[in-house]
Amino acid sequence: xxxxxxxxxxxxxxxxxxxxxxxxxxxxxxxxxxxxxxxxxxxxxxxxxxxxxxxxxxxxxx
Amino acid sequence: xxxxxxxxxxxxxxxxxxxxxxxxxxxxxxxxxxxxxxxxxxxxxxxxxxxxxxxxxxxxxxxxxxxxxxxxxxxxxxxxxxxxxxxxxxxxxxxxxxxxxxxxxxxxxxxxxxxxxxxxxxxxxxxxxxxxxxxxxxxxxxxxxxxxxxxxxxxxxxxxxxxxxxxxxxxxxxxxxxxxxxxxxxxxxxxxxxxxxxxxxxxxxxxxxxxxxxxxxxxxxxxxxxxxxxxxxxxxxxxxxxxxxxxxxxxxxxxxxxxxxxxxxxxxxxxxxxxxxxxxxxxxxxxxxxxxxxxxxxxxxxxxxxxxxxxxxxxxxxxxxxxxxxxxxxxxxxxxxxxxxxxxxxxxxxxxxxxxxxxxxxxxxxxxxxxxxxxxxxxxxxxxxxxxxxxxxxxxxxxxxxxxxxxxxxxxxxxxxxxxxxxxxxxxxxxxxxxxxxxxxxxxxxxxxxxxxxxxxxxxxxxxxxxxxxxxxxxxxxxxxxxxxxxxxxx
Numbered sequence: 001x002x003x004x005x006x007x008x009x010x011x012x013x014x015x016x017x018x019x020x021x022x023x024x025x026x027x028x029x030x031x032x033x034x035x036x037x038x039x040x041x042x043x044x045x046x047x048x049x050x051x052x053x054x055x056x057x058x059x060x061x062x
Numbered sequence: 063x064x065x066x067x068x069x070x071x072x073x074x075x076x077x078x079x080x081x082x083x084x085x086x087x088x089x090x091x092x093x094x095x096x097x098x099x100x101x102x103x104x105x106x107x108x109x110x111x112x113x114x115x116x117x118x119x120x121x122x123x124x125x126x127x128x129x130x131x132x133x134x135x136x137x138x139x140x141x142x143x144x145x146x147x148x149x150x151x152x153x154x155x156x157x158x159x160x161x162x163x164x165x166x167x168x169x170x171x172x173x174x175x176x177x178x179x180x181x182x183x184x185x186x187x188x189x190x191x192x193x194x195x196x197x198x199x200x201x202x203x204x205x206x207x208x209x210x211x212x213x214x215x216x217x218x219x220x221x222x223x224x225x226x227x228x229x230x231x232x233x234x235x236x237x238x239x240x241x242x243x244x245x246x247x248x249x250x251x252x253x254x255x256x257x258x259x260x261x262x263x264x265x266x267x268x269x270x271x272x273x274x275x276x277x278x279x280x281x282x283x284x285x286x287x288x289x290x291x292x293x294x295x296x297x298x299x300x301x302x303x304x305x306x307x308x309x310x311x312x313x314x315x316x317x318x319x320x321x322x323x324x325x326x327x328x329x330x331x332x333x334x335x336x337x338x339x340x341x342x343x344x345x346x347x348x349x350x351x352x353x354x355x356x357x358x359x360x361x362x363x364x365x366x367x368x369x370x371x372x373x374x375x376x377x378x379x380x381x382x383x384x385x386x387x388x389x390x391x392x393x394x395x396x397x398x399x400x401x402x403x404x405x406x407x408x409x410x411x412x413x414x415x416x417x418x419x420x421x422x423x424x425x426x427x428x429x430x431x432x433x434x435x436x437x438x439x440x441x442x443x444x445x446x447x448x449x450x451x452x453x454x455x456x457x458x459x460x461x462x463x464x465x466x467x468x469x470x471x472x473x474x475x476x477x478x479x480x481x482x483x484x485x486x487x488x489x490x491x492x493x494x495x496x497x498x499x500x501x502x503x504x505x506x507x508x509x510x511x512x513x514x515x516x517x518x519x520x521x522x523x524x525x526x527x528x529x530x531x532x533x534x535x536x537x538x539x540x541x542x543x544x545x546x547x548x549x550x551x552x553x
Contacts, residue, residue, distance in 0.1 A: 033462075033464070034421075034422075034425045035429075037422075037425075037458070037459070037462060037464065038425055038426065038429060040458060040462075041422075041442075041455060041458055044452070044453040044458070045438075045441070045442070045445070046441045046445060049436075049437040049438040049440070049441035050437040050441075052437075052441050052444070053203070053437050053440045053441050053444065055078070055080070056076070056078065056197075056202050056203070056444055057202055057204060057206070058076050058077075058087070058151070058152070058201075058202040058206045058208060059087055059150065059151035059152075059206060059208075060150075060206045060207060060208060060274055060275075061074045061149060061150050061151060061152045061154075061207070061208030061209055061274070062074065062149075062150075062207075062208060062209035062211075062273040062274050062299065
C-alpha cells in the first residue's frame, strides 16, 4: 500500500483521482507524440503549399 | 446458397509530373505502366469479351467497351495475376481475384507497392528537375473524381432488385468506416471544413449504369467476368481508396459478408432510407456521427445505429453458416470499430484513414492557428495519400506505429511477385512469369497464347475459383513451354 493511499483511505475517491491522473498522463504522452510527429512531418512537407494545391489538377476517371 | 465471395479491387491513382511544361496525364500514366520493373507482359486486352454497357436490370446499350488496337501499349498483366493499365487519364491497378477479404486487402496494398516501383523507375527517365508523383486518393479537390472500385462475385440467380433494395442503405451507412477523409466539399454540396469520404459529394443517383457522371450508389454494370449463366459481379463504385490495411480488410470483409447473407436470404426486412442520395452526403459530412437519417417507415436512425443492426444480423449469420475464421475476425473488428465510433470517433485514429487524417490536420490547425481552408491544410490532405513511402503522411503515421498494420513489408513484397493461390489468378500469374513471350492477349476470363502454331490458342477461365495452385500447380511445374501447356490442357 502506498503512502498516499494510507493518508487518504477513501478508496473510491482515490481510484477516481488515479484515473484522472492516468488520463492526464496518457493525454500528455499523446500530445508529446503528436508534437514529435508534426516536427517529423514538417521536414517532408511540400514547400509551397499554395502552388502544390493549385497545381494538383486531375481529370475525372472511372 | 451464396456463391463464394471472390473479391477484387480496382484503383485509379492521381498522377502528376511536376515542372513538366507539356504535362499530359494520359502520357504520364502510360509512362508509369511501361516503367514497371517487375514480372509483367504487355498484352492486348481482349475487350470483345467485356460488356460494361450491359445493365443488370436487363437493358443495355452499345458503344461501351470498344476494342482499342493500341491497348497493348498501355496494358500489362503481372506475375501476381493483376492488371496494370491506363484508364482514361489515370494509371490503374486491378488486383487479382482473391479468395477472402484478408487476401484482397493485401492485394490492394500490393498495388500501391507496384505503383511505387513503377513511379521510382519512371522518375529515372524524366529530365532533371521533373518529379513523378502518384496519389492514392479519389479527388483533386476541384470537382474531379476518380475511382476506387470493389468487386464481389454473386450468383446469377440473386435478383438485382434484391441487391438494390438491401445494399443501398448498407452502402450509404458503411461510409463511416470506408471513408478516406477530405478537406472541404465539392460538386455544389454545402461547405464543411472536413468530411468523412472523398467520394460522397459525387453521388447523385440511387441506381444506374454510369461511373463517370451522375454516379449511382448502386452501379448496375452487368459484366460477370465469368460464366454469365452462373455469376454476377457486383461492381461497387461508392467507396474511397484506402491506405489503412485494417480499413481495407474491414471494408471488403463486411461488404462481402453482407452480400453473402443477402444471397442466402439471411437478412430480415431491409432498412429503407427516405432519401438515399441526400443521406449519402449527410453521412459523409457528419464527422461526429450523430446526424439522424430519415427512414422510409417513419422515424430516424444514425449511420452507426443502422450498421449496429447489420452487425447483429451478420454475427448470427456467421455463427450459423460460416466456418472460416476470417469471418469471425471480420465480425470482431467491425464490432470493435462501431463501438468506438459510437463512443468517440477519434478512437479510430489508429485504424481509419478519415480519422487518422483528421487527427493530424487538427493538430496542425491547433499548433499553427490555421483555418481549415488554409492551403497548408489542403496540402497536408493531399500528402496523406502520396504513395512515396519516404514522404507520404500515411506512411509517416504507419511508420511510427500510429496506424495499425495487418501485413508486414515482406508480405507485400511477396504479393508483388506471387499470385493468390486459390483462384484463377494463380494460373494467369504463373503464365506471365513462365511464358511471357507466348502470352499475347488476356482478359479476366481468358488467356491467349501464340505457340508458333498457325492459330492462336485461347484458354478460357470462366470459373473464378478454378485455376488455383491445387488444380494447375503440378501441371505448370511440369510443362516446358506454352505449346506443352496447351497440349496438356487438351487444345
